[in-house]
Amino acid sequence: MQGGSRLWILAAYSSSTPAQLFNMTNKYFFLLGIYYLMLMQGCSPAYEEATHIFVGGNIYTVNPDQPIVEAIALKENQILFTGDAADVHGYMGPETKITELRGKTMTPGWIEGHGHFMGLGYSELNLDLSDTRSFGEIADLVKAAAEKTPKGEWIVGRGWHQSKWTESPGKEINGFPLHHEISRVSPDHPVFLYHASGHAGFANARAMEIAGLSPLGGEQMRDAMELEGGEIIRDENGNPTGVFNERAMGLISRHIPESSPEKDIQAFELAQEACFRNGITGFHDAGIGAATLELYRQMKSERKLKLRMYLMLAGGQKEWLEEWFLKGPEIDSLLTIRAIKLSCDGALGSRGAWLLEEYSDRPGHFGHETLPMSYVQKIAELSLQHGFQVCSHAIGDRANKEVLDRYQAALESLKGNIPDHRFRIEHAQHLHPEDIPRFAELGVLPAMQAIHLSSDRPWAIDRLGEKRIKEGAYMWQALLQTGVPVINGTDVPVEPINPLANFYASVTRKTLQGKPEEGYEAEQKMTREQALKSYTLDAAYGAFEENMKGSLEVGKVADLVVFDRNIMEIPEAEILQTKVVLTVLDGKIVYQQ
Template identity: 65%
Template sequence: MVTSGPSKQNLKIKYYMKLSQKLFGLYLLGLLFFCACSGEREVEKADMIIQGGTIYTMDEAQPEAEAVAVKGNRIIFVGSSAGAQDYVAGSTEIIDLKGLTMTPGLIEGHGHFMGLGYSELNLNLLDVTSYKELVERVEAAVAKAEPGQWITGRGWHQSKWTPAPEPMVHGFQTHQLLSEVSPDNPVFLRHASGHAGFANARAMEIAGVMPLSKENIHELNMEGGEIIRDELGNPTGIFNERAMELIARHIPESTPEKDRQALALAVKACHASGITSFHDAGIGRETIELYHNAKEKGELGVRIYAMLTGFDPDLLEEWYDRGPEIDTTDHLLTIRSIKLNCDGALGSRGAWLLEAYTDRPGHFGHETLPMEFVLATSQKALKSGFQVCSHAIGDRANQEILDRYEKAFNKNPEAAKDHRFRIEHAQHLHPDDIPRFASLGVVPAMQAIHMSSDRPWAIDRLGEKRIKEGAYVWQKLLQSGARIVNGTDVPVEPINPIASFYASVSRKTLEGTPEDGYEPEQKMTREQALRSYTLDAAYGAFEEDIKGSIEPDKLADFTIFSQDIMTVPEDKLLQTKVKMTIVGGKVVYNGL
């Protein structure tokens, strides 16, 4: 029997089987080589590793960590101390916390950066406890000044003085004692809120508003402002809201050198307070130029999120055309929002209310900016990519602004999808307007320290019912879904974030009263308070993807405290000190 050889088909099958075996072998060889190389490949080495304490990350996936590794200005690892050892090289700086507590770098959510610096250069009156003490401070300044030199300052608050000055007109002191100690030097001292000013006789003479009589009254009552006057029609020295400009326009402009000095002092104060980012609420042309120059020279030092001042409509029009300036490289200076000042403050009775002041019947405060301008600005901002941040303290101001925002959103639905418009302060709200923040996506930027400082006398302005229903209602806003941005409104209050954190969770004065706090149901939890100073503050500036929490690839900005602010007993919170501040992986303050 004769058998035939293998068929062509069988030969092809064998050929492809051998080829497949060879290819598979090469694949296995390559895989083994890749695995071997991967095993030998070194993990990216860190410039800095921080460990040895409690680290709160504000990352829901990993709320706490043992160690953080930093390369350049970014975080490259967050996790265990053992895991961090893979990132250690000979040149890696190891920071041992020695039991201290670290959080993401704190963000001042509403302040005035140059005002902070100038509070160090001019008379700082925040700690003045009486009119007599204010006069003594001015008298000492006069002794050092040249005749005719202007004396300026800020920080007084008549409602915090003991005893109350006599006489008083509409709740304010009069200028006579001040004028007696400064006959040859014009004096202008801004209220702590920044919404009123106190001038002496010489300053009023220069401004042309002193002396006056009932037959010669001019510019005493103006749109958006008021000069407080006595029963004879003469100014008492108090200039409320927009009336301040009558005096301020005569004060010599600052010099570039003094501006640079103030900026340097502001940077230093932020670093010492653990502030790594700052939302600057209203800047003009000169300040924009100053910041750009400081950034180019490496002198900025703090990450600035700046709001263009609405007091300069021409400036706004220029920026509508050019669009926002977003720093995607150094993340040091971003200009993408607009600040509108729409009413005054409770302390000066300038906040715009739906009902009259309890302690000044017939007076409703001031609308310091036409609501038509708010609406027009909101629409232009949406179309140009800008966020609007409107100052509103009184319930009417908040309501009117929410109404204008809503109209702008409805007319520009596409542009309004992620607008993050804000209301700065949102201090006193009508109950019907509280849920509107969350429903409209409006961010309330509230400074908890204002409750601590103002609540003891604010009840005189609003009465108990309005206080309880709508003043400083943090928990109501949070429960409705709003995100709160915290801060101090420096130089209205000192920049100290510990004081504002304490006020957030205790709702007490800094003296620890009352025992259970004012309206205790509105307290923030400690986690909510820390979020308001970190991740939610970053959200309020469209920056939550690069800061606000300790996560890989985010900016290496950290604040290190002397004790655990999340667990220390409440009565020990104010003893907390900032021990170290790190910005972009560099230690900028070391108080260890």
């Protein structure tokens, strides 16, 4: 008997109840007995020998022709067989490793359809504000960081969201507090705290002084107030409150020292480990620059990159994009570069999303167009000519309509000779009802993050009002019914990387506290099958990779995840208690609980 199999038996016996042991022993030795019977008869395996076989669990393939199977066999990094347990014995050989799932659930490896990989890594290194529930808590965390940070060094954090606070911060301007409390606890340190959405930031007095934007006002500061595509929130005297919205964030962030190569590598490794712990085997990185790309290439050359990365080039660097248009996409099973990310508006939480009608809770304000629409159309036309996909960030209904219009104009410029472009809109969070069918008509894919509903819906109604929420916000089922796939994800670090929380949001449309009882706009819920597909096969389709991964089919890469519960059948509340117990990427175990 193979050494690995002997170790497996010992481990299984030591951790099983008598009933589990009886069932496990019967299944395992049934298969093993068939194999030894073949050896005694002088037979060799009837088929190609597998390197690893999984049996004894619930295996959901996301293959419509064979949705559930009893066993799966791998040959190195590819799937060799899927089917009944009784048929897998022909793939057993003397070196085959056999894993009994013991009732656990296997699916294809999950794909983060829209996230920020280095942001995930740095969220584990910088000040984490995601659990704060008041402005006072934030001030306390900044004070604690200042006490252990050398004077003059920057304190950077992310994750605050004013609409999630349970206590009033005191005086507010446009829904945001003033900087004074943060400045009081950190007089010797410049501080910049990114909003959970990444579309706004909070600076203390020292940071504004370094940027030449005196919190007491002045001509230089007043000139900066007119920044196009962004906003400095000011008090009644015209002084900055500390909140910098959209493109105005650059006035502060450009002064934050660049990270060191050593710290970048540390963040990369932390992000990759976090993905594996959560069953993520693929990642769509939504907007990277040249330096980040070189880091990824370095990690690949040093064999440290194991995650499958699909990269979107940051679209604001025109000269860089022109270089890529000349050389064309790079397609690889680990590191693919064939998409361009365009940021066309802001976030709903910071009132930066670009709306057709004014904000319900800020009359006269419509959000921000953060990129000229003429530029969007030009990049779309060039991308069609050079084989690139365009992925445009659009949250508000005005931004979504404008991007769809520019995509349509670019496609019409081809005069019927339209390639398989799979242009995307990232977030597609709030749509005008007339624009919902246009996604399918134009072949545009919505990349939506279901977890945003759980986090945002309780306060989003204040921004949009009931009518706009019900007719056009988080319209998953309405889009699916048009025939267009929906790509799921978390937008990490805006939300935690945990895909099970996202799966729960997809099928319940509730907050993670289980409210409301029936879910928000329950008719837009995904089925569990739709939600699983949105995180696997549909996400693979969104990266032109559906023939390589996204489902458990013979010939596809061996990317798998095993959960301790059957997420397709358990009660809704148990989904959030489910754990990843095993992640397999390219046929190798990269995480084991």
